[in-house]
Amino acid sequence: MxxxxxxxxxxxxxxxxxxxxxxxxxxxxxxxxxxxxxxxxxxxxxxxxxxxxxxxxxxxxxxxxxxxxxxxxxxxxxxxxxxxxxxxxxxxxxxxxxxxxxxxxxxxxxxxxxxxxxxxxxxxxxxxxxxxxxxxxxxxxxxxxxxxxxxxxxxxxxxxxxxxxxxxxxxxxxxxxxxxxxxxxxxxxxxxxxxxxxxxxxxxxxLEATNQRLRDALEALEQMAIRDPLTGIYNRRYFMERLHQEVARCQRHPRPLHLAMLDLDHFKRINDQYGHPAGDRVLEQVAEILGSLLRRTDLLARYGGEEFALLLVDLSDSGARQVLARLQQRLADPAVQAILPQPVTFSAGVAAWRPNDSAEQLIERADQALYAAKHAGRDRVASADD
Structure with missing residues (x-):
C-alpha cells in the first residue's frame, strides 16, 4: 500500500x-x-x-x-x-x-x-x-x-x-x-x-508518534502493574482479580475450575548456599519452564516468595493432576536440572471449585492441600478433595 x-x-x-x-x-x-x-x-x-x-x-x-x-x-x-x-x-x-x-x-x-x-x-x-x-x-x-x-x-x-x-x-x-x-x-x-x-x-x-509513545508507556505501566518484576509472570494482585472473576463466572455458569498452589522445596537452602542472586535466577527459570507447558487459558502467577499459584480452567480432576505431573516431570528432566544450581522440586496442593465457594475459600483449601503435600515428604501433589 x-x-x-x-x-x-x-x-x-x-x-x-x-x-x-x-x-x-x-x-x-x-x-x-x-x-x-x-x-x-x-x-x-x-x-x-x-x-x-x-x-x-x-x-x-x-x-x-x-x-x-x-x-x-x-x-x-x-x-x-x-x-x-x-x-x-x-x-x-x-x-x-x-x-x-x-x-x-x-x-x-x-x-x-x-x-x-x-x-x-x-x-x-x-x-x-x-x-x-x-x-x-x-x-x-x-x-x-x-x-x-x-x-x-x-x-x-x-x-x-x-x-x-x-x-x-x-x-x-x-x-x-x-x-x-x-x-x-x-x-x-x-x-x-x-x-x-x-x-x-x-x-x-x-502527534501520532507522541500518542504511540503514550500508548506504549501506558501499556508498559499496565504490564508493570500486573507482572512480577523478577519472573515476568503475573503478580499476586492480578491473580486475585482473575480468580474472583473466574469464581463469579462459575457461580453464574458452573464449569470445572481448579486452583493449585505450588511451593519450591527447600528453596531457602539455595539462597543460603548460593546467595539470593542465584535464588532469583532459579525463580526466573522455574517460572519460564512452568509457563511454557501451560495452555493459553491457564494462569500462572507468583503468589509470594518461592510460591506460585496456578489457575486451571475447564479441566477435570484427573486433567488437573496430569498438568501438575507434567510440570514435575519437566523439572526433573536432566537437561533442566543441569542449568540449575541444585535439583529443584516443588510441592503442590490443588483444590476444585465447589458450588457457593468464594475465592478465599478456594485458596484456603488449596493451601491446606499444599501443607499436606509438604508434611507427606514434599515433591508431590496433594488434592483437597482426597
Missing part, C-alpha cells in the same frame, strides 16, 4: 489515489481544450459566413494542426504519467496563442475585439503554469501581437493610424503585466499553503 498524506479538512488520502488524480488532471485539461477548439471552430465558420473573417481563412489547416497537437499531448500525458502537468499545459497554450493570432490575421472588423482571446489564454495559464512559463507565454502573446501589427502596417501602411495601434499595444502590455503580477501572488499563496500543509502534516506525524 502507498503511504498516507494529509489533505485539506484533515482527511487522509492514499498516495496512489492522489497520484491517480494528478494523472487525470492533464487529460481533463486537454479535453477542455478540445471542446474550446471545437467551439472556436464553429465561431470561425460563422464569422466566415457573416464576413467578419476573410473567406480564404484556412480554418481546416489551422484547427487541424491544433487538434493534432492536442492529440499528441494527450498521448504523451497517457504514456508519460510521471511528467509535470505544467510541461504539457505550456505547449497547449502556445498552440492556442498561435491559432488565435492566425485567426486575428484573417479577421476584418473584429480583430480588435479578438484581442481579448489573449487574456482568456492567460487566464488558463494563470492556474496551470509556473511563473516562468507564464512570463514566457506573455512574451509569446506580445510577439504575436507585434507581428500582427507589423503585417497590418505592411498591408495598410497608408490607412493605418499609429496612435490607436500604440494604445492597443499598451493595453495588451498592461493586461499581460497584470496577469503576471496576479500569477506571482497566486504562487506565493500556494507556496504558503503548501508550507502550512507540510507543517500540519509534520505536526500530525509528531
Amino acid at each position: 502507498g503511504s498516507r498524506t494529509p489533505a485539506q479538512g484533515g482527511a487522509i488520502l492514499d498516495t496512489t489515489t492522489e497520484d491517480r488524480l494528478r494523472q487525470r488532471e492533464p487529460l481533463q485539461r486537454l479535453r477542455l481544450g478540445l471542446y474550446s477548439y471545437l467551439l472556436l471552430w464553429a465561431a470561425t465558420l460563422l464569422g466566415i459566413r457573416t464576413g467578419l473573417l476573410q473567406a480564404d481563412t484556412p480554418h481546416w489547416l489551422l484547427f487541424g494542426a491544433a487538434l493534432l497537437v492536442t492529440l499528441l499531448l494527450a498521448l504523451q500525458s497517457r504514456y508519460c504519467p510521471g511528467r509535470d502537468p505544467s510541461t504539457l499545459a505550456f505547449p497547449h497554450l502556445a498552440v492556442a496563442t498561435a491559432l488565435v493570432s492566425a485567426l486575428m490575421y484573417y479577421a476584418n472588423e473584429v480583430r480588435d475585439m479578438m484581442m481579448f482571446c489573449y487574456f482568456i489564454i492567460m487566464t488558463f495559464g494563470l492556474f496551470t503554469l509556473r511563473l516562468r512559463q507564464l512570463i514566457l507565454l506573455a512574451a509569446l502573446i506580445l510577439c504575436c501581437a507585434g507581428l500582427l501589427d507589423a503585417l497590418e502596417w505592411q498591408r495598410q501602411a497608408d490607412n493605418k493610424a499609429l496612435l490607436p495601434t500604440l494604445a492597443q499595444l499598451s493595453l495588451l502590455i498592461g493586461g499581460l503585466a497584470w496577469f503576471i503580477y496576479i500569477g506571482a501572488h497566486l504562487r506565493l499563496f500556494r507556496r504558503r499553503e503548501r508550507q502550512q500543509q507540510l507543517r500540519l502534516a509534520a505536526q500530525q506525524q509528531h
